[in-house]
Amino acid sequence: MKEIQRFTLGDLALPTRMLFTGYLLAIGLGLLMAGAQIMLTHGMADGKPGLSVDDIVYSYYGNRDGTKLEAKLFGSMKDNAPAEVKMTLIKWAEAGAPAEEWQGTIKPLVDQYCGPCHANIATLPNITEKAVMDQMTKRDEGASIATLTRVSHIHLFGVSFIFFFVGWIFTYATGFSTVTKSVLIVAPFAFLIIDVASWWLTKMNPNFAWLVIIGGFGYSAASTIMIFTSLYQMWISPRHTLKTTQHID
Numbered sequence: 510m511k512e513i514q515r516f517t518l519g520d521l522a523l524p525t526r527m528l529f530t531g532y533l534l535a536i537g538l539g540l541l542m543a544g545a546q547i548m549l550t551h552g553m554a555d556g557k558p559g560l561s562v563d564d565i566v567y568s569y570y571g572n573r574d575g576t577k578l579e580a581k582l583f584g585s586m587k588d589n590a591p592a593e594v595k596m597t598l599i600k601w602a603e604a605g606a607p608a609e610e611w612q613g614t615i616k617p618l619v620d621q622y623c624g625p626c627h628a629n630i631a632t633l634p635n636i637t638e639k640a641v642m643d644q645m646t647k648r649d650e651g652a653s654i655a656t657l658t659r660v661s662h663i664h665l666f667g668v669s670f671i672f673f674f675v676g677w678i679f680t681y682a683t684g685f686s687t688v689t690k691s692v693l694i695v696a697p698f699a700f701l702i703i704d705v706a707s708w709w710l711t712k713m714n715p716n717f718a719w720l721v722i723i724g725g726f727g728y729s730a731a732s733t734i735m736i737f738t739s740l741y742q743m744w745i746s747p748r749h750t751l752k753t754t755q756h757i758d
């Protein structure tokens with residue numbers, strides 16, 4: 510299939526090139542800022558700088574291995590109760606801290622072994638109260654469904670707009686086969702959908718975290734190629750299909 514390209518980026522009149530250039534520069538800067546923001550927020554999720562698969566797991570899946578109560582009973586609180594009391598508390602936490610066991614079984618133990626400090630020292634969380642103990646036994650489930658829904662639709666709508674115009678401008682580029690050009694134009698949308706889908710998949714299963722990185726990397730790469738090519742062919746090496754005296758507004 511041979512397509513006739515009627516005009517190129519180099520044929521565009523100055524005002525149109527200015528419009529496209531302003532847009533591409535602002536979007537390029539926006540993409541850099543988005544990358545920086547991801548590094549600063551998600552990048553630190555595992556406590557270490559730099560974005561890693563662990564960061565993504567912590568952000569979307571959470572840390573469901575254990576609760577604070579368990580961690581403390583194995584750690585700094587380990588000498589504050591006999592082994593069988595600690596075992597009862599740990600099993601209770603592992604079972605998801607069922608409320609029906611609180612009054613009869615758990616609270617008496619907490620009152621006896623933990624209360625002397627936790628119910629009396631004002632700076633310590635008073636874990637003899639159910640609501641305070643709930644904070645110690647809840648698991649970090651990562652991003653909530655409500656957050657994911659909100660961020661997903663904003664991201665899909667907003668980012669599609671960016672890629673639509675970047676892609677449209679790029680349709681006037683020359684030097685690419687029709688297939689290459691089409692792939693480059695559709696790639697950001699495909700990666701965007703992969704990216705958003707992978708947030709949900711990672712929330713359910715941490716093994717999908719790498720898909721988040723592929724999605725983000727994929728659409729950054731495709732849009733970077735389109736932005737740089739478009740700017741280059743508008744200003745540095747304009748190629749013409751029209752006679753140079755003609756311009757397209």
Ligand code: HEC
Nearest residue numbers: 577578581585586589590619622623625626627633634645
């Ligand atoms: C001798 C006093 C003392 C006793 C008894 C005690 N704790 Fe603590 N607890 C502390 C202190 C001090 C801290 C804060 C320092 C730390 O986190 O290690 C703390 C912190 C904690 C924390 C973390 C609170 C937070 O939000 O960071 C948990 C959970 C906890 N204790 C559970 C228990 C449990 C369960 C028991 C009973 C088996 C218990 N503690 C008995 C003194 C005590």
